[in-house]
Amino acid sequence: MVAKSALRRKKSLVTTSCFHSQQCGEKYLKSLLIYKGLEFPKTHDLIILDRLCNQAGILTGFSKEDLGRLSAYAVHTRYPGAQPAPEDGEEALEISGMIRKFSRSFFGL
Secondary structure (H helix, E strand, O other), X not given: OHHHHHXXXXXXXXXXXXXXXXXHHHHHXXXXXXXXXXXXXXXXXXXXXXXXXXXXXXXXXXXXXXXXXXXXXXXXXXOOOOOOOHHHHHHHHHHHHHHHHHHHHHOOO
């Protein structure tokens, strides 16, 4: 994963890692919706995407708190300001990893 590679570099790229972790989670949730043949809004909000999955019968069990923290990296990491700490990068990787694992299991991969 790009996010893991960015975090593990000698000069850690925490912001890049957080952004790619969010993108990973977003793409996996959208893949579940596409599999179900559902349309969804253009959004980076993982809570919305997860809610749509649950409404479609794909019960993910992800916490809104985790999804909300990960969702924030879609925008906040792309503009100047406060940057995430290394532990934020680790947390983002963990959350996106859970989404990835669930989705791959759902697809039998």
